[in-house]
Amino acid sequence: MNNYFIILASGQSKRFNSKNPKQFNIYKNKPLFKHSVDKALKSKLFKKIIIVVNNKKLIKEKFNKNVLIIKGGKERSDSSLIALKFIKKFKPANVLIHDAARPNFTLKLLKTLIKFLKKHKAVVPAIKSKDSIKYKIKNQLFNLNRNNSILTQTPQAFKFKDLYDLSIKEKNIITDEATLFIENNKKVKFISGENFNNKITFKEDIEVKKIFYGIGFDVHRLVKNKKLYLGGVKIPFHSGLKGHSDGDVILHSVIDSILGAIRKKDIGTFFPDNSNKFKNIRSSKMLKPIIQILENNNFYINNLDINLICEQPKVTRYRDKIVKSLSSLLNLDKNLINLKGKTVEKLGLIGKEKAIACEVICSISE
Ligand code: ZN
Numbered sequence: 001m002n003n004y005f006i007i008l009a010s011g012q013s014k015r016f017n018s019k020n021p022k023q024f025n026i027y028k029n030k031p032l033f034k035h036s037v038d039k040a041l042k043s044k045l046f047k048k049i050i051i052v053v054n055n056k057k058l059i060k061e062k063f064n065k066n067v068l069i070i071k072g073g074k075e076r077s078d079s080s081l082i083a084l085k086f087i088k089k090f091k092p093a094n095v096l097i098h099d100a101a102r103p104n105f106t107l108k109l110l111k112t113l114i115k116f117l118k119k120h121k122a123v124v125p126a127i128k129s130k131d132s133i134k135y136k137i138k139n140q141l142f143n144l145n146r147n148n149s150i151l152t153q154t155p156q157a158f159k160f161k162d163l164y165d166l167s168i169k170e171k172n173i174i175t176d177e178a179t180l181f182i183e184n185n186k187k188v189k190f191i192s193g194e195n196f197n198n199k200i201t202f203k204e205d206i207e208v209k210k211i212f213y214g215i216g217f218d219v220h221r222l223v224k225n226k227k228l229y230l231g232g233v234k235i236p237f238h239s240g241l242k243g244h245s246d247g248d249v250i251l252h253s254v255i256d257s258i259l260g261a262i263r264k265k266d267i268g269t270f271f272p273d274n275s276n277k278f279k280n281i282r283s284s285k286m287l288k289p290i291i292q293i294l295e296n297n298n299f300y301i302n303n304l305d306i307n308l309i310c311e312q313p314k315v316t317r318y319r320d321k322i323v324k325s326l327s328s329l330l331n332l333d334k335n336l337i338n339l340k341g342k343t344v345e346k347l348g349l350i351g352k353e354k355a356i357a358c359e360v361i362c363s364i365s366e
Pocket of ligand 1: 247252
């Protein structure tokens with residue numbers, strides 16, 4: 001195992017609109033460059049991992065002694081050559097060169113690259129383009145045949161000596177090491193890259209989607225001579241839920257959970273129970289304007305989890321119907337709605353079938 005891993009993190013990231021170079025922005029809970037370091041360490045495939053940066057002070061993390069940080073050069077190819085010269089003294093057999101802006105490669109890819117180095121001097125992952133590419137020659141636009149074109153990725157793997165010799169000789173600025181081999185008529189073995197191993201280029205690439213949560217709770221007394229509605233479904237039962245409206249505890253809790261997530265107070269603010277306007281209103285009608293607010297604010301529901309707390313009726317009998325009803329009322333895929341039944345061991349008012357309660361948690365995103 002005489003492998004070395006070079007991570008190039010000295011780019012200027014001109015297209016990335018941020019104070020710090022993008023490699024040091026937080027992505028999935030850690031600095032972008034650290035994903036590559038952690039994966040290389042986890043793979044246990046490398047004797048040393050070299051991080052090439054413009055400014056060593058940008059790295060605040062402490063790594064073990066096999067992770068070395070060095071200062072790079074002006075261009076990518078300068079940094080790459082500086083790193084190759086630096087590791088020469090260790091007499092490496094193989095070297096992988098990687099852009100810190102690609103945090104999503106897998107350990108499997110690292111293993112495959114190194115495996116292929118047994119028979120090849122240069123191994124490069126590549127994928128087919130999803131988009132059609134045009135190119136321009138003297139003001140004329142040509143379509144690049146998608147079947148004949150590939151997009152190269154990193155890490156790229158090389159026999160150290162071959163890459164070193166070519167790099168020392170090269171006078172031009174090159175975009176990556178694969179180009180160096182190709183331009184010198186040296187063979188490159190292309191292997192399947194990974195579609196998700198994309199390069200973080202723009203700030204939007206690492207912006208995380210915001211998630212908000214809301215909680216809802218409701219309880220109503222059961223009374224004779226009233227129809228029982230749960231989640232908008234009429235359910236045959238000895239009693240119904242007492243309330244200003246139809247007393248649908250599920251819909252009321254759902255409404256409160258959504259209002260919680262969008263931070264718009266509570267159900268009583270929208271439907272005061274001293275207003276005659278809402279007397280005997282069906283709760284599905286109360287839900288509609290709340291969904292409207294949710295959508296007008298460009299939010300959408302990720303999922304709903306519901307606990308219906310009662311001895312009777314049994315949730316298992318009505319689960320599908322209630323979930324289907326909620327799915328249609330909320331315009332939400334039924335796989336994103338979960339309904340659980342919970343009894344209270346015959347304790348208290350709920351246990352004696354004098355009341356039904358419900359709690360809901362709702363997650364939404366922008
Ligand atoms: Zn209620």
